[in-house]
Amino acid sequence: MxxxxxxxxxxxxxxxxxxxxxxxxxxxxxxxxxxxxxxxxxxxxxxxxxxxxxxxxxxxxxxxxxxxxxxxxxxxxxxxxxxxxxxxxxxxxxxxxxxxxxxxxxxxxxxxxxxxxxxxxxxxxxxxxxxxxxGGSRERWTQSHTVQLSPLLPMSEARRSSSPSEGEAKEDGEFWDFEALRGEVARAAPTCEAGEASPGDRFLPYLPQVQVDKAYLQGGWKTAGLGACGFEAGHFLLGNQDDPKDASLKALLVTPDTLLVEVHDDKWTGPSAKWLTDDHVELWLAPQAPQELTGCGKPTDAQKPVQWGIRIVDGQVFPAFGSPKQTLQVERAELSGKQGYQLLVKLPPFKGIAVVYSDSDSGKKQELMLATSPVKFGRPEMLNPVRVVPPEEATCGVKNGELAVVRGPVKKTEPDVAVIRVE
Incomplete structure (x- = not known):
């Protein structure tokens, strides 16, 4: 050249x-x-x-x-x-x-x-x-969105921020998966004074509240499991799980005061004179949303959670931590051929919630505890926040004998209006 x-x-x-x-x-x-x-x-x-x-x-x-x-x-x-x-x-x-x-x-x-x-x-x-x-400067942030193109549906969204604090980065934000109905949110950033400890696990998993078919609430829940709609407990509070078939727990809020719980186990224990060593579900409720709490110091009386035990084999309810005066209404059904039980629990008003399954194969002590959040005894900031899923986003309906996620209708969007809106 x-x-x-x-x-x-x-x-x-x-x-x-x-x-x-x-x-x-x-x-x-x-x-x-x-x-x-x-x-x-x-x-x-x-x-x-x-x-x-x-x-x-x-x-x-x-x-x-x-x-x-x-x-x-x-x-x-x-x-x-x-x-x-x-x-x-x-x-x-x-x-x-x-x-x-x-x-x-x-x-x-x-x-x-x-x-x-x-x-x-x-x-x-x-x-x-x-x-x-x-973007950002001293505080850096990220926001992300994923959409399905055909049909046009939101799939996930997230926001995260990180700012240095005394040499350590403080993270904030939340995430939601519209398809799986799963997500998490950060607790309020701790500003603890000297001598006040704050627990870890700042990102807490949402427990979804999803609308279901009327027929399911009226009796279908007794025969059809929670399926993909049920939030599966993944936090081990005690012991470990060598065999996934040993025990499992799913939970789903279907109205503000109605909780469905599905428990599976390969061996049921109880009833005995001591419900704590029988197979049971523990339910924690708190009056304030967990993500609004820092966890610094002891919870105030207005923040303290309360706890109940629900024995699996007979559905009997036992008031526990905080001596709750409210009485839980519990219906119980055995899932045919699945070594499982379904519970429908009517709840008093609450803002934070966690569900725990305590497994005791020996009937002498608690051996495995599975929870929907990283529960710490008596700590309201470690419970599940609730994510209310609008029906236009998704509902849950019975498919092949269990609940499945049903996405909402595709929103009509003007061609010149962006599907993803960024702030």
């Missing part, structure tokens, strides 16, 4: 991308389709694509009103600078056969914080679109 050719090549490499002729860019200069990503196929076998548009620079104040919508035809420039109060505008669009293009995301990156290092990261896989945004 001669010298002239070399100069020409370098000039082309340094030149801005040529305006796109793609219909998504029509009358929207500056606008360039920087990449077209394969997103698999829809249920009918039609191809799905995601197109990424570079829309140049916009004034931050002007762009703030456009976030979550299609950027207007004017007010943007091909070149700009964050130092001049400008941000980098971009959009991602879902392109489907026979349907109008749908805006998935619009952002304008001004650095997202004083540090100026914020980023938008997009990942496209088979029928899924994920966006992660990071």
């Amino acid at each position: 001669n010298a002239t050719g070399t100069v020409l090549l370098l000039s082309l490499l340094g030149a801005p991308p040529a305006p796109s002729s793609d219909p998504l860019c029509a009358k929207r200069e500056p606008c360039t389709v920087t990449e077209t990503l394969d997103a698999g196929k829809d249920a009918r076998g039609n191809s799905l694509q995601v197109k990424h548009l570079d829309l140049g620079w916009a004034d931050v104040e002007t762009a703030s009103g456009s976030i979550g919508r299609k950027f207007g035809p004017g007010g943007r420039k091909a070149k700009g600078s964050r130092a001049q109060g400008q941000c980098e505008a971009a959009e991602w669009w879902l392109v489907r056969s026979g349907q109008p293009a749908q805006l998935l995301l619009s952002v304008c990156n001004d650095g997202y914080g004083a540090a100026g290092v914020g980023q938008d990261t997009v990942t496209v896989t088979d029928n899924l679109f994920s966006h992660e945004q990071t």
